[in-house]
Amino acid sequence: MEKRKLGNTDIDLSAIGFGGAPIGNLFEKLEDPNCYKILENCYNSRINLYDTSPFYGYGLSEHRLGNFLKTLKSDSYYLSTKVGRYLTPEKEENINRGKWAGGLNFIPNIDYSYDGIMKSFEQSLNRLAASKIDICLIHDVDTYTYGDQVDHYFKIAMKGAYKAITKLKEEKVIKEIGVGVNNSDICKRFAEEGEFDCILLAGRYTLLDQSALNDCLPIAEEKNIGIILAGVFNSGILAKGTADHITYFYDKIPEDIKIKYNKISKICEKYKISVSTAALQFCYANIQISSMIIGMDRIEQIEDNISKLNVNIPNDLWAELKNANIIDERCVLP
Numbered sequence: 001m002e003k004r005k006l007g008n009t010d011i012d013l014s015a016i017g018f019g020g021a022p023i024g025n026l027f028e029k030l031e032d033p034n035c036y037k038i039l040e041n042c043y044n045s046r047i048n049l050y051d052t053s054p055f056y057g058y059g060l061s062e063h064r065l066g067n068f069l070k071t072l073k074s075d076s077y078y079l080s081t082k083v084g085r086y087l088t089p090e091k092e093e094n095i096n097r098g099k100w101a102g103g104l105n106f107i108p109n110i111d112y113s114y115d116g117i118m119k120s121f122e123q124s125l126n127r128l129a130a131s132k133i134d135i136c137l138i139h140d141v142d143t144y145t146y147g148d149q150v151d152h153y154f155k156i157a158m159k160g161a162y163k164a165i166t167k168l169k170e171e172k173v174i175k176e177i178g179v180g181v182n183n184s185d186i187c188k189r190f191a192e193e194g195e196f197d198c199i200l201l202a203g204r205y206t207l208l209d210q211s212a213l214n215d216c217l218p219i220a221e222e223k224n225i226g227i228i229l230a231g232v233f234n235s236g237i238l239a240k241g242t243a244d245h246i247t248y249f250y251d252k253i254p255e256d257i258k259i260k261y262n263k264i265s266k267i268c269e270k271y272k273i274s275v276s277t278a279a280l281q282f283c284y285a286n287i288q289i290s291s292m293i294i295g296m297d298r299i300e301q302i303e304d305n306i307s308k309l310n311v312n313i314p315n316d317l318w319a320e321l322k323n324a325n326i327i328d329e330r331c332v333l334p
Contacts, residue, residue, distance in 0.1 A: 007226025017049030024057025203231030
């Protein structure tokens with residue numbers, strides 16, 4: 001599998017990285033043995049980036065990932081986690097798990113202050129039982145998460161979280177710092193006000209949403225900030241279609257997005273190429289993209305996703321998607 005350098009760092013990432021939300025029981029409960037088999041298969045498939053968060057299953061994802069990674073040589077993988085929520089114990093019956101089908105008996109507390117970040121990071125170290133964390137990301141400071149309160153959280157994050165992770169980097173506790181967000185405009189704000197090594201952006205550079213072209217990608221290119229993409233299938237639709245149980249940004253699929261997806265699907269079908277194959281290759285065609293984080297909850301998905309990177313897609317398919325106004329003129333194509 002191809003590797004690319006992450007921005008101005010000395011980290012080379014595999015084209016596909018492992019996203020830790022599913023092993024935090026996102027939407028579905030997974031048993032421990034299944035999680036470890038998935039992780040083992042990822043590692044044997046030369047996936048070298050493993051991304052998680054305290055929020056995923058309220059600590060469960062970090063716990064499971066740490067149990068697996070401690071069996072490996074520390075220089076054979078890169079570990080990424082996030083800060084912005086610390087966890088406190090709670091009785092199981094009092095926990096609102098939201099989209100998590102299960103998890104540890106903790107509740108997340110939002111806190112982007114300096115002390116809150118240090119608390120969150122220390123807890124992550126303990127759950128992961130890791131000797132190193134390569135990438136630390138300020139998590140979810142975006143409109144998707146906080147709506148019109150995003151300015152409030154942004155200011156706190158720059159005064160507190162940014163200073164905390166910068167100190168951790170200076171002390172060589174972590175290698176690189178960044179943000180993990182769901183909106184592209186906030187990336188520009190962070191990049192203008194701080195010195196970040198990378199951005200993990202979910203769902204904003206895909207076949208369905210290319211808003212990152214307006215702000216995130218230009219500032220990242222200017223400052224040589226590494227880009228990792230998440231949500232390349234927009235939480236399901238680009239991999240599984242528009243059935244009732246499939247989501248777009250983890251919610252019901254809007255009608256205009258269904259129409260757009262159907263256009264993509266018809267063009268791909270004409271060339272006998274799956275939409276998910278086109279979706280992956282579209283994202284990775286842009287050399288600014290160092291890796292694509294994919295949440296995989298079945299072993300067979302691992303080889304399936306890797307193999308899609310090697311499928312030969314006719315140039316005419318990309319031309320038709322462009323002519324149908326699916327792909328922006330500014331996009332780099334395979």
